[in-house]
Amino acid sequence: MTSPLVWRISRESARLIGYKCTSCGWVSFPERKRTCKRCGAAPAEFEELQMKPFGKIISFVIQHRLPEGFQTPLPLAVVEFDEGARVYGEIIDCRPEEVQVGLEVEADLRVMYEENGLDIYSYKFKPRRGSA
Amino acid sequence: MIDFGEHFSMSLEDMIEEAYLNAIASVDKGLDPKEIEAAWYGTVYPAMGNSGLVLSHATGLFGIPITRVENACATGSDTFRNACFSVAAGLYNVVLVVGAEKMHDEPGGLLQRADLKRLWMGRGVTMPAFFGLRATAYMHKYGITREQVALVSVKNHHNGSLYPHAHLRFECSVEDVVNAPYVSYPLGLYDCCPVTDGAAALILARADIATRYTDNPVYVLGSGLATDSFVRGGDLTNFRASQNAAKQAYETAGVKPEDIDVAEIHDCFSITELISYEDLGFAEPGQGVKLLDEGHVHLGGEKPINPSGGLLAKGHPLGATGAAQIAELYEQLRGEAGPVQVKNPEIALQHNVGIGRFATGSVGCVHILGR
Numbered sequence: 001m002t003s004p005l006v007w008r009i010s011r012e013s014a015r016l017i018g019y020k021c022t023s024c025g026w027v028s029f030p031e032r033k034r035t036c037k038r039c040g041a042a043p044a045e046f047e048e049l050q051m052k053p054f055g056k057i058i059s060f061v062i063q064h065r066l067p068e069g070f071q072t073p074l075p076l077a078v079v080e081f082d083e084g085a086r087v088y089g090e091i092i093d094c095r096p097e098e099v100q101v102g103l104e105v106e107a108d109l110r111v112m113y114e115e116n117g118l119d120i121y122s123y124k125f126k127p128r129r130g131s132a
Numbered sequence: 133m134i135d136f137g138e139h140f141s142m143s144l145e146d147m148i149e150e151a152y153l154n155a156i157a158s159v160d161k162g163l164d165p166k167e168i169e170a171a172w173y174g175t176v177y178p179a180m181g182n183s184g185l186v187l188s189h190a191t192g193l194f195g196i197p198i199t200r201v202e203n204a205c206a207t208g209s210d211t212f213r214n215a216c217f218s219v220a221a222g223l224y225n226v227v228l229v230v231g232a233e234k235m236h237d238e239p240g241g242l243l244q245r246a247d248l249k250r251l252w253m254g255r256g257v258t259m260p261a262f263f264g265l266r267a268t269a270y271m272h273k274y275g276i277t278r279e280q281v282a283l284v285s286v287k288n289h290h291n292g293s294l295y296p297h298a299h300l301r302f303e304c305s306v307e308d309v310v311n312a313p314y315v316s317y318p319l320g321l322y323d324c325c326p327v328t329d330g331a332a333a334l335i336l337a338r339a340d341i342a343t344r345y346t347d348n349p350v351y352v353l354g355s356g357l358a359t360d361s362f363v364r365g366g367d368l369t370n371f372r373a374s375q376n377a378a379k380q381a382y383e384t385a386g387v388k389p390e391d392i393d394v395a396e397i398h399d400c401f402s403i404t405e406l407i408s409y410e411d412l413g414f415a416e417p418g419q420g421v422k423l424l425d426e427g428h429v430h431l432g433g434e435k436p437i438n439p440s441g442g443l444l445a446k447g448h449p450l451g452a453t454g455a456a457q458i459a460e461l462y463e464q465l466r467g468e469a470g471p472v473q474v475k476n477p478e479i480a481l482q483h484n485v486g487i488g489r490f491a492t493g494s495v496g497c498v499h500i501l502g503r
Contacts, residue, residue, distance in 0.1 A: 006251055013251060026364070030252060038364045059272070059368050061264035062317035066256060067240075069248035073317075076256050078265055078362065086363045088257050088491075096317075101272045113249050122251045 174211030205486025208454025254490025292445020328447025354385025
């Protein structure tokens with residue numbers, strides 16, 4: 001069984017579906033909202049938006065102290081998708097020294113943790129290489 | 133307030149009791165507990181349940197309204213703010229404000245809030261990470277080094293070494309700060325406040341009757357409170373919650389940043405104080421380090437900031453922090469701050485910026501006090 005917390009956002013989270021405010025352009029992800037968190041429109045009109053798995057690092061830290069289950073040192077970043085949505089994300093498939101502000105990254109579906117014998121998937125981010 | 137520190141031998145209620153007794157004893161012309169008509173109680177972790185009843189049990193005040201307030205790291209100051217409203221509205225003559233936090237009873241502590249079993253919000257984002265993300269963005273945008281950010285820790289640990297209520301009473305150097313183990317790069321151990329137990333109590337009375345209790349009252353001139361979220365955009369080099377709270381406080385007080393003589397501001401991490409200089413209008417964006425380089429914000433400077441040692445040295449018992457800052461500024465304005473007394477201050481500023489909603493946003497709170 002998936003926790004309600006995860007289940008509520010499962011469609012948007014897994015498919016990278018965002019919601020764009022038609023008055024100011026702010027993008028809500030992964031939660032579907034009825035009011036805009038940037039311009040305050042209430043009710044706001046949102047358009048469903050299929051985001052691409054691409055973005056860039058706005059800022060980052062290298063985590064050295066984390067709860068059980070995480071491996072450290074762990075690069076953790078604020079990532080802004082090309083469509084504007086902002087999220088926290090783990091940076092993978094690179095050395096911590098490669099992580100920098102402005103680095104272009106690609107969202108990659110990974111197992112995040114296990115709950116009641118079920119693998120819970122979501123996105124981590126890896127440097128965008130080659131084909132970009 | 134009580135001495136901040138690791139109070140394994142004291143319960144949450146023991147700490148509140150001591151802070152309350154200290155506050156009553158500090159009233160120049162005396163205060164009968166029966167004169168207290170209502171109380172506000174701020175705490176973040178409901179170590180003994182989440183109602184106002186803890187304050188009743190700690191103080192013996194039953195049968196009067198007691199409200200518990202929680203608002204991230206601005207809990208203590210928002211508790212005070214709500215008590216101010218009741219007095220300003222003319223509902224009560226005398227009320228009590230208590231902020232308290234027991235940080236050492238739970239071995240897991242705040243770290244557990246960055247739980248692995250969470251998607252997007254807060255996953256792996258500890259408090260040092262939330263502020264570390266600000267540090268990286270700030271240092272990147274303005275070309276600031278870790279050594280420059282460390283000047284905040286050096287200043288505040290110096291002040292804390294002199295301040296009797298501080299948890300950590302030692303000095304440190306820039307080298308100590310930058311060579312300490314990383315907690316959340318770019319923040320190391322001495323860029324972070326310690327884990328601290330504490331409590332602070334304040335007595336608030338209507339301005340027109342304050343002289344019944346003291347000939348030397350301190351007045352609340354202004355107050356502000358605001359929230360913000362990182363998902364709204366912006367470059368992560370400031371806290372709009374602080375900026376908006378400060379704007380409200382300056383406007384209600386009718387004063388400007390340059391009028392502030394002394395301030396206790398939120399330095400949960402070194403970078404937080406640096407950014408807050410700018411959010412509070414003490415420096416232009418990217419120029420905060422100049423205040424440290426020029427000694428402007430040091431104990432003997434023009435605008436001493438965190439003479440108590442701040443959260444970095446004094447400690448940061450979440451719910452107690454804002455209330456303690458106000459208690460410290462009360463002493464500063466009355467000339468009673470002993471070894472950390474600044475020269476003849478008339479207007480003081482108190483500031484908190486906390487994080488909430490699984491580390492996605494911030495809460496800013498600012499008060500302005502005057503003689």
